[in-house]
Amino acid sequence: MNLLEEKLSKYDAPQQIQAAGLYPYFRVIESDQDTEVVINGQKVLMFGSNAYLGLTNHPKVKEAAIAATKKYGTGMAGSRFLNGTLDIHLELEKKLANFVGKDDAIIYSTGFQVNLGVVSCLTGREDYILWDEYDHASIIEGHRLSFSQKLKFRHNDMESLEKQLKKCEPDKVKLIVVDGVFSMEGDIANLPEIVRLARQYGANIMVDEAHGLGVLGRQGRGATDSFGLLPEVDLIMGTFSKSLASIGGFIAGSDPVINYLRHNSRSYIFSASNTPAATAAASAAFDIMVSEPERIEHLWKLTHYALERFRAMGCEIGHTSTPIIPIYIRDNEKTFWVTTELFNQGIFLNPVVSPAVADADTLIRFSLMATHTFEQLDFALGKIEKTLRKAGVLNVEPAK
Numbered sequence: 001m002n003l004l005e006e007k008l009s010k011y012d013a014p015q016q017i018q019a020a021g022l023y024p025y026f027r028v029i030e031s032d033q034d035t036e037v038v039i040n041g042q043k044v045l046m047f048g049s050n051a052y053l054g055l056t057n058h059p060k061v062k063e064a065a066i067a068a069t070k071k072y073g074t075g076m077a078g079s080r081f082l083n084g085t086l087d088i089h090l091e092l093e094k095k096l097a098n099f100v101g102k103d104d105a106i107i108y109s110t111g112f113q114v115n116l117g118v119v120s121c122l123t124g125r126e127d128y129i130l131w132d133e134y135d136h137a138s139i140i141e142g143h144r145l146s147f148s149q150k151l152k153f154r155h156n157d158m159e160s161l162e163k164q165l166k167k168c169e170p171d172k173v174k175l176i177v178v179d180g181v182f183s184m185e186g187d188i189a190n191l192p193e194i195v196r197l198a199r200q201y202g203a204n205i206m207v208d209e210a211h212g213l214g215v216l217g218r219q220g221r222g223a224t225d226s227f228g229l230l231p232e233v234d235l236i237m238g239t240f241s242k243s244l245a246s247i248g249g250f251i252a253g254s255d256p257v258i259n260y261l262r263h264n265s266r267s268y269i270f271s272a273s274n275t276p277a278a279t280a281a282a283s284a285a286f287d288i289m290v291s292e293p294e295r296i297e298h299l300w301k302l303t304h305y306a307l308e309r310f311r312a313m314g315c316e317i318g319h320t321s322t323p324i325i326p327i328y329i330r331d332n333e334k335t336f337w338v339t340t341e342l343f344n345q346g347i348f349l350n351p352v353v354s355p356a357v358a359d360a361d362t363l364i365r366f367s368l369m370a371t372h373t374f375e376q377l378d379f380a381l382g383k384i385e386k387t388l389r390k391a392g393v394l395n396v397e398p399a400k
């Protein structure tokens with residue numbers, strides 16, 4: 001064994017979970033991505049997807065991807081900057097910028113690359129990036145690459161944000177970056193207060209709408225729009241990998257900011273551009289999101305029902321008010337056990353364990369899609385309640 005292998009062979013946490021028969025990762029799906037998937041030849045109900053509008057299998061979305069592949073080919077063989085810009089990239093950028101009421105937008109190949117390439121690039125050494133401790137990993141990677149001073153504030157805690165703003169020099173740029181909907185917890189950023197503080201301290205705001213797009217706001221414009229605050233937020237980020245049933249992401253903002261990113265953002269310039277199929281699929285999904293509001297309405301009917309049922313069964317679900325519902329287990333091993341037990345009963349859920357969160361904060365992430373039926377939801381909730389009761393994590397006795 002060489003030195004590298006020797007060092008890394010000490011990392012055996014996954015093997016230990018595998019040995020216990022509780023390994024819940026890299027489960028191989030053999031079917032299309034829908035509310036029901038096939039794994040190991042068995043049908044499993046999917047409550048771990050981010051396709052909130054359930055469009056990954058929509059005929060129009062698939063047809064758009066196929067037509068774009070036929071017309072433009074399978075890959076872009078270069079970056080947007082040089083040989084990788086198509087007319088459909090520009091059309092989608094225009095649609096997205098208009099949708100969120102900004103001058104302009106640019107598309108990256110993944111949402112992760114958006115945050116990485118935007119947050120790392122906008123502010124200088126003398127400036128500040130203020131970030132919520134529960135921000136997505138891609139935002140954290142972005143500010144790690146920045147030379148700016150980074151100031152973390154406690155999750156959705158506006159006193160903590162203000163304390164950090166007070167530390168900043170008034171004449172330097174201060175960029176506040178938050179998830180609109182927090183990806184694991186499902187709670188919504190306190191944007192009215194963030195906007196008020198940003199005004200008071202002369203800060204700028206970037207909101208990651210990965211989980212707000214297609215879920216909240218007018219026609220799915222996102223968490224920011226649900227508060228009527230799109231004009232107050234400088235930068236709106238979104239991904240195509242969730243409601244828009246594809247892969248890719250965008251950032252929308254004012255002309256000077258987008259112009260700067262277009263010519264300086266390294267994950268945009270030094271990475272091949274979004275494939276024709278992914279771009280066309282996202283564009284078709286966007287059109288369906290805008291023209292079929294009944295999808296979002298159904299998603300919310302399911303969400304309100306599920307939130308009520310989880311609370312009634314005595315399940316700890318934190319501050320969520322969205323289709324992302326964290327089931328707090330607060331114990332690593334139990335979290336794996338509940339996930340595996342439910343998987344064996346035909347329910348797919350995602351465990352969130354340490355080191356992603358502290359052992360005392362482990363949870364199982366339950367998420368809804370507009371294509372779920374109430375029958376599927378009832379079936380899952382029944383199994384979940386029984387299993388959580390067996391695990392001893394419910395604090396309400398069963399109804400007689």
Ligand SMILES: Cc1ncc(COP(=O)(O)O)c(C=O)c1O
Nearest residue numbers: 110111112136179183210239241
């Ligand atoms: C809040 C948030 N931002 C950004 C991303 C990255 O998006 P993508 O999967 O499109 O790379 C994710 C995805 O997990 C996310 O949850």
